[in-house]
Amino acid sequence: MGFAGAMAVAMTVDAIWGWPGVLFTRIGHPVTWIGRLIALLDRNWNRPADAPATRRIAGAAAALLVIALCAGIGGLVQSWLVPGWSRAVLLGIFAWPLVALRSLHDHVAAVAQPLQSGDIDAARLAVAQIVGRDPTSLNEAGISRATLESLAENASDGIVAPVFWGALLGLPGIFGYKAINTLDSMIGHRSERHLWFGWAAARIDDVANFIPARLTGLLFALVTAHPSVALSCMLRDANRHRSPNAGWPEAAMAGALGVRLSGPRSYHGAVTDEPWLNEGARDPLAADIGRGLRLYIRAMLLLGGLLAALALI
Structure with missing residues (x-):
């Protein structure tokens, strides 16, 4: 079956069971284990008193250490x-915890259900x-937009990317990718603390995705x-996004659903004026989250089918 077949197994197991709560309670999750190592390195190697160049080198060393360790364990x-x-x-079973197919669906559905019933406060939570x-300031359109953007971006980061690297390289590929993705989510942002220390983590994540x-x-x-509409929107608008990668699945989602995504948003009280994807289309509403989930399911079924076909070849 090869690596492609193993990734099809991982997707199937995760779609059925996800990561059971009893396992998380007893042993945590591989991402939490990786996160503890990153947090330890951040505390000890990211010293504010050091020069920016020193912090950048320390961050690069930390990133390479975490990636090499995870890929090595996979190997x-x-x-x-x-x-x-x-x-x-067995490869698929070991890869299963690193494919967030069920978790992403459930988290998005948890927003759609209260929003469709009119419980805006529960949807915000x-x-x-x-x-x-x-x-706190999001209305129905804002919640729907944020949810669809997260669905599109995390479909790439949480399922397609780990499965892609797993299909190419097996466990070293998927273990190493998950280390890269966790590094980026923890230290790869432009905060005062991580602007220099997380520089390498962010760049590596850009390449991997x-x-x-x-x-x-x-x-x-x-x-x-209407594939041509979604493709046209993706090719036209993807590079307008602040991220070199997230704009591609988000723009395709926007075109496929006929809604506009991205645009202005508020982080910690500060409004960032981001450009629209599929500008001119209507704002998404609660029902569009369900449409987005159905699109996501079909896309993941296509991905699983492609992996199974590669395994047979």
Whole structure:
């Protein structure tokens, strides 16, 4: 079956079970383990008194250490497995915790349900679990927009990218990618503390997500009723996004649903004036979150089918 088959197994297991709460309570999750290591390095190596160049070098060393350690563990586990079809199944089981297919669906559905029933306060609490912007001022359109953007971006970061690197390199690929993604989420932002220390983590994440982000946008476009509209929107607007990668799945989602995404948003009381994706379209509403989830499911089914076909080849 190979690595592609193993990633199809991982997607299937996660779609059925997700990461059970009892496991999280007892042992946590691989991402939380990686996060503890990153936090330890951040506390000890990211010293505010050091010069910016020193902090940048320390951050690069920390990033490379975490990535190498995770990829190395993946390589060791992979080397212990006996060749054969059962090896691919076991590879898929080991890769399963690093594919957030069920978790993303459930977090987005948790926003859609109260919003559709008119409980704006519950929807704000739910959307705060998946986005960093200030939810207190968000109305129905703002909550829907934030949720669809998170769905599109996390479909790339949380499913397509780890599966892509896993299909190419096996466990070292998916373990190493998850380290990259966790580094970026923890230290790869432009805060005063992490502007220099997190510089390398952010750049590595940009490179690792370059192909998966565009692949995610393509998957969204292919499973919509009007692929040419979604593709046109993606190609036209993706580079307007502040991120070199997130604009691709978000623009494809906007075009596929016929709504506008991105645009101005508030972070910690400060409004950032971001350009619109699919400008001129209407604002999304609660019902569009359900449409986005159905688009996401179809795209993930297409991805799983492609992996299964590659495994058979």
